[in-house]
Amino acid sequence: MYRSHTNGELRLSHVNEEVILAGWVQKVRDKGFMIWVDLRDRYGITQLIFDEERTAKEIIEQAQKLGREFVIQVKGTVIERQAKNPNLPTGEVEILVSELxxxxxSKTPPFTIEDDTDGGEDVRMKxxxxDIRRNPVRENLIFxxxxxxxxxxxxxxxxxxxxxTPYxxxxxxxxxxxxxxxxxxxxxxFYALPQSPQTFKxxxxxxxxxxxFQIVKCFRDEDLRADRQPEFTQIDCEMAFIEQEDILNVFEGLTRHLLKEINGVEIGDFPRMLYDDAMRLYGNDKPDIRFGMEFGDLNAVTQHKDFGVFNNAETVIGIAVPGGNAYTRKEIDNIIKWVKRPQVGALGMIYSRCNDDGSFKSSVDKFYDQEDLAKWAEITGAKAGDLVCVLSGDTNKVRAQMSALRMELAERLGLRDPKVFAPLWVIDFPLLELDEETGHYHAMHHPFTSPKPGQIELLDSKPGEVKANAYDLVLNGNEIGGGSIRIHDKETQAIMLKHLGFSEEEAKAQFGFLMxxxxxxxxPHGGLAFGLDRLVSILGGQETIRDFIAFPKNNSGRDVMIDAPAPIDDEQLTELSLKLNLKS
Amino acid sequence: MYRSHTNGELRLSHVNEEVILAGWVQKVRDKGFMIWVDLRDRYGITQLIFDEERTAKEIIEQAQKLGREFVIQVKGTVIERQAKNPNLPTGEVEILVSELxxxxxSKTPPFTIEDDTDGGEDVRMKxxxxDIRRNPVRENLIFxxxxxxxxxxxxxxxxxxxxxTPYxxxxxxxxxxxxxxxxxxxxxxFYALPQSPQTFKxxxxxxxxxxxFQIVKCFRDEDLRADRQPEFTQIDCEMAFIEQEDILNVFEGLTRHLLKEINGVEIGDFPRMLYDDAMRLYGNDKPDIRFGMEFGDLNAVTQHKDFGVFNNAETVIGIAVPGGNAYTRKEIDNIIKWVKRPQVGALGMIYSRCNDDGSFKSSVDKFYDQEDLAKWAEITGAKAGDLVCVLSGDTNKVRAQMSALRMELAERLGLRDPKVFAPLWVIDFPLLELDEETGHYHAMHHPFTSPKPGQIELLDSKPGEVKANAYDLVLNGNEIGGGSIRIHDKETQAIMLKHLGFSEEEAKAQFGFLMxxxxxxxxPHGGLAFGLDRLVSILGGQETIRDFIAFPKNNSGRDVMIDAPAPIDDEQLTELSLKLNLKS
Incomplete structure (x- = not known):
């Protein structure tokens, strides 16, 4: 038996008991006549004591050789500590060691095994x-x-x-x-690894x-952006004999259960928002509704004045920044610079200060009088002390830009509190999405999503307007789940695949078994899938999914610890009837 | 709402309630003036009734069009059945349908959707x-x-x-x-798909x-034998600061828990058997101990007589077949024919009948007298009325042959009752196994298994005799789990890899990260992995794992339903920097 107790277990009630502990040496304090060792395992830290008077000489000598991260086993007696540590559950006792x-x-670790480590991302991944020995990482995995x-x-x-379902x-x-x-x-x-178990479910x-349901790994060979992994985990669900309402209820229940059991947060009914409204009010199909700052449509009150920029724009949108009138000119310039970054792409930003006396001061006072600016404030909901920020341009672009600005300012204002949870259903997604590059429509959710009843006739005439029985569950500005009611008859599926550009032969070859x-x-059936990595990171109040994955891959899809992927033998290739065909 | 109740739910207490049901048409009985429909879903079957007097004409007409496996929704009133069906939980009521x-x-299904179907394996897999609509298959998946x-x-x-862990x-x-x-x-x-998460755990x-722990898919590209799948599921476990005893206790506990919760069977402590004893007594490292028929070593009492076959044999083994003296000569010839099949490979079989009067009658009476035969009976434990079967030859071969014979006879005698559970630990496996073809030793469990303390020195001199801290959990003659205490220091791991034929460079390239x-x-750590597919099938009292896998592959590794694997585009190959290099 390697241990009688773990290092998180011993209390005053154990005093005088003889125990056996095992774990890692977290810290050694050697005062010559006395040595203290912090012994660590998954469950906590227990202090060991070796002292000249009570410990045999050869054990003291051995203890002096201990280094950080050595793995040791000790036998000893639980005694009351003189200097108690109230920050440690085991802080009232220590172990007087009799055997070691x-x-x-252990070699000296390449970074400190502490909550705040000196190790950078790369070395921690290698x-x-x-890294997993560190409390925050281990706790994330347990979470x-x-x-x-x-x-x-x-x-x-x-x-x-x-x-x-099969891989x-x-x-x-x-x-x-x-x-x-x-x-x-x-x-x-060739087999393929599943992007999701969609057809099987x-x-x-x-x-x-x-x-x-299934908690299942899925795979996508995408060029990796930050916080995307080639393999990721889904909570995959499907139900039969249901309507959209049934599904929303079940998974609202699941999410509420998790928030309660995991975070101790009680949430009532989840609000629901039409996709069109989400785009109109937040410029985004996954709005963070922990704070306001909804978009105000300023077209009617900004156009047909003499300001050409707005007159020539398809859309003019404003948002109210709470307390934003406190920004200095320099701070506002900084915001303008921020929206002009290529990642956001705005050409400029107009603003209007809402003074405490009820007056306004805008960057376009030449074109808009106090009455105009009062309307801006009214439409955006700006109050005295706020700042109205205005962007203009093509509707889709300006919405995206304003959405980015809204999130950035909320972040700066501390409105994105990771301990506040604001779930939201976004419903009635479009069935199809225009690929601006190719001019073709593709399925916004996937090819198995059913159009809303009666809308299939619009597929020919107005494909972009057809709405789907598709819904996303949004939590704090992140899509944590998405799903749809599926097509369940062959004819509709065939029509859908035809509109997505599949020939009859292709449709048969790919999806013949389903049809x-x-x-x-x-x-009739439908379902939903949650992204577990994302869900866990949000519930855990953190930003990056990588922190909740035991062995994540880097942005090149590499596991730097095991050094994969790697070349394979020619023999293995031959056996697979393959040859390399390198480009370089 | 598609349904107010499922088809397994309604009882007499629901009489007069208006309900909505949905499901599949299992059966239609049309008597003209009255139509009964069995409506089926996952939860059960409910009888619907349409009759001239109480049901609208147009609904009757619709009902007449129903065919097997049509999906329908009905509204109706729960009424008490006149002819109750005591075999059905819902058999006391039926639904008088008012809306359909x-x-x-549905097209006519290619086989009957019934517990005993007329569909063969191939069509059921396609x-x-x-097939999953059939109760036995669905119940297996739920199990x-x-x-x-x-x-x-x-x-x-x-x-x-x-x-x-990563895939x-x-x-x-x-x-x-x-x-x-x-x-x-x-x-x-190239990445590889894990054969197990061994190094990661x-x-x-x-x-x-x-x-x-992890319940996880694993992958092996083996030539498939019956009941092997290229992807299979493991219950994978690992513990630190433990000895073999700790692991056996935990997983004995798990197995006992499953047998109790799933099968309602209480099992005491699991017996343990040395690998060497298992081979000696059962010729097999996964003995089925639901019945006796242990091997008796007959060398001492059969050799040095005039019977050359035994004299020239390395080993002579006998087993007692309970009640086997009742076999006719023809039946015994049949058994002899069976052991001579190439799959078993024995050259012949000697037998001795144990007559009720205490006398014996053997096929080699010429060489062995009653006293000799009495010893055979004594050593094999044969009683009056039994049959002693004797095989001889090279030890390894004859053990395998006798093991096959023992299992076959037990099967014929009905001793392998799927409702009786006899778990067993087989411990102290050899560390290495000789590959007779290449003359090289390879790891019997895997390269990370630790030799028994003090035995590492034998690796050079007597590699075949080194025992490992390795153990298998056997249930009813099947290995359901196996594991070992691992090597946890670099030196031992290096020595082990060297003995397995890895050069220092190869060891570093493959396992550098672990070392x-x-x-x-x-x-110190160790663990164990259960084969979930096998475990479930044994707990379920069935033979083939395929019956417990939702979408299994056939013996060529194909999914005949979705028709995978399949060729991929040249474009996709080029993108992967690959070219086909077909042999044919």
Whole structure:
């Protein structure tokens, strides 16, 4: 037996007990006549004491050799500490050591194993196993485990069955590139790793499984942006014989359960917002509604004056920045510079100060009088002391720009409190989305999403206006889940695929099995998938998903710890009937 | 709302309630003046009734159009049934239908959706979504879900943390071939899919996670035998600061919990058997101990007589077949034919009948007298009425042959009752195994398994005799789990890899990250992995794992439903810097 107790366990009530502990040496304080060692494991820290008077000489000598991160086992007696440490659950006791075994030594770690480490991202990733010894990283992983547990508990209690769907499937065009897996037994053929278990969960509904879920890894071979991982985890769900309302209720319940059990936050009914309204009021399909700053449409009150910039713009939008009149000229210039960054792309920004005396002072006083500016304030909801910021241009662009500005200012104003949770359903997403580059429409959610009843006829005439039974769950400005009611008849699916540019042959080759399945009594069904990595990081009040993944990959898709991917043998390639065809 | 109740829910207490049900048409009985429809969903079957006197004409007409597997929704009133069906939980009521909506029609399914279907394996796999509608298949999947749930509950309650390890890792030589995944972003390089999360779970132990588990998909590109799948699911576990005894206790506890919660069977302590004893007594490292028929070593009492076959044999083994004296000569010939099949490979079989009067009658009476045969009976434990079967030859071969015979006869005798559970630990496995073809030793468990204390010195002189801290959990003759105490210091790992034929460079390239990790305070650790597919099928009292996998692959590794794997575009290959290099 390596230990009788963990290092987080001992209290005053254990005094005089003989115990065996094991763990890592966190810290050694050697005063010559007395040595204290902080012994650490997953559960906490316990102080060990070796002293000249009470500890055998050879043990003292051994203790003097201990270094940081050595793995040791000690036998000793629990005694009351003289100088108690109220910050430590075990801080009232220490162990008077009578036996010491060094189980393993350690080189000096490349960074300090402490809550605030001196290690940078790169070195921490290379030595991720040491990084995981740090409390914050380990606690994140344990937090993730708890969230996953609660998800499984809630859904299982609600009659959902977790079904494992296959990982070696067939390449499907779901928006992103597939990772593929060459098959040795089927020469020249490839499996694909799933971007999601979408078709399988639909087939489970055709199969009468009724309520399915799975916490499952998914794969996308995308050029990685910050905080995207080539493999990520989804809470994947599907239900049969339901309408959108049923799904929203179930997953509202799940989210409420998590916020309560994990964060101790009680949330009432979730607000719902039409996609069109979200775009109009927040310029964004995942608005952060923890704070106001909704967009005000200033077209009517800014155009047809002499200000050409606004007159020539498709849209003029303003937002009220609470307390923004306190900004100095320099600070405002800084904001203007910020919106002009290529990442945001605005050509400029007009503003109007809302003075405490009820007067206004704008950067375009030449064109707009006090009455005009009062309307700006009214429409944006600006009060005395606020600042109205105005952007103009093409509707889609200016909305995106204003959305970025709104989030940036809220961040600066401390309005994005990670301890406040504001969930929101965004519903009635468009079915199709125009790819501005190719001029083609593609499925906004995926090709299996059903159009709203009666709208399928619009597919030919006004494809951009067709709305879908599709919904996203938004939490604090992040999409944490999304789903839709699916098509469940072959004809509609065929029409949809045709509109997405599939020939009849392509549709059959790719989705023949699904369309065939729809001919044998497919029930109405729909579902939703949560991004677990994102969900966990938001519930954990942190920004980056990487902090909640045990062994994440870097932005080039590499695992720098194990050094993967890596070349493979020619022999292995030959066996797979492949040859390299390098570009460089 | 598609339904107010499921089809398994309604009872006499619901009589007179108006309900809405939805589901599949299982059966239509049309008597002209009255139509009965069995409506099915995941939860059960409810009988619908349409009759001339109480149902509107147009609804009757609609009902007449219903076919098997149509998806319908009905509104109606719960009424008491005249002819009650005691075999159905809903058998006391039926629904007098007032509204009928056909949600989807169905072609005639390619096989009957009934517990005993007329569909063969191939057609059921192609239309697996229809197969899943059948109660036995669906119940198997729900059973699997329950087992996984109980596993997670037990381990979480015991302080284990489920940590997700990556799927895109590095090719490692763990015995079987890896599936590889070409990386587009890292030209000419490949990820591998994990054969198990072995190194990652060890790194989690180095990282102080202390108790880890994961229910996780693993991948092996092997030539598939019956009941092997290229992707399979493991319950993967690892613990730090433990000895073998701790691990056996925890997973004995888990198995006992499952047998109790899932099967309602209480099991006491699990017996333990040395690997050497298992081979000696059962010819097998996963003995089925639900019945006796242990091997008797007959060398001493059969050799040095005039029977050349035994004299020339390395080993002579006998087993007692209970009641086997009742076999006719023809039946015994049949058994002899069976052991001579190439799959078993024995050259012949000698037998001795144990007559009720205490006398014996053997096929080699010429060489062995009654006293000899009495010893055979004594050593094999044969009683009057039994049959002693004797095989001889090279030890390893004859053990394997006798093991096959023992299992076959037990099967014929009905001794392998799927409702009886006999778990067993087999411990002290050899560290290395001789590959008879190449003459090289390879790791019996895997290269990270630690030799028994003090035995590492034998690696050079007697590699085949070194025993490992390795153990298997056997249930009813199946290995359901296996594990070991791991090496946790760099030197031992290096020695081990050297003995497995790795050069220093190869060892560094493959496992450098793990050996590096061992230098920073690696704790003693060990673990175990259960095969979930196999475990579930045994707990479910069935033979084939395929019946417990939602979408299994066939023996060529194909998913015949979605038709994967499949060729991919040249464009996609080029993007991955690959070219086909077909052999044919």
């Amino acid at each position: 075994t060094i189980l393993n030594d 030595y991720r196993y040491l 993730r485990h708890k969230v996953a547990q609660e998800v499984r508990k809630f859904l299982s209690d609600d009659g959902f069955i977790e079904v494992e 070696l499937i067939k390449s499907t065009p779901e928006g992103a590139r597939d990772f593929v897996v060459p098959s040795r037994m089927n020469e020249g053929q 639909q087939l489970l509904m055709v199969g009468g499984m009724d309520k399915y 065939d399945a729809f001919e044998y009594g497919a029930p | 909506t056909i949600l989807n029609d 239309y697996r979504y229809l 699997r879900h329950k087992v996984a749930q109980e596993v997670r509950k037990f381990l979480s309650d015991d302080g284990f943390i489920e940590v997700e 895109l890792i590095k090719s490692t030589p763990e015995g079987a071939r890896d599936f590889v995944v070409p990386s587009r972003m890292n030209e000419g390089q 060890q790194l989690l132990m180095v990282g102080g996670m202390d108790k880890y 590096d990790a061992f230098e920073y305070g690696a704790p």
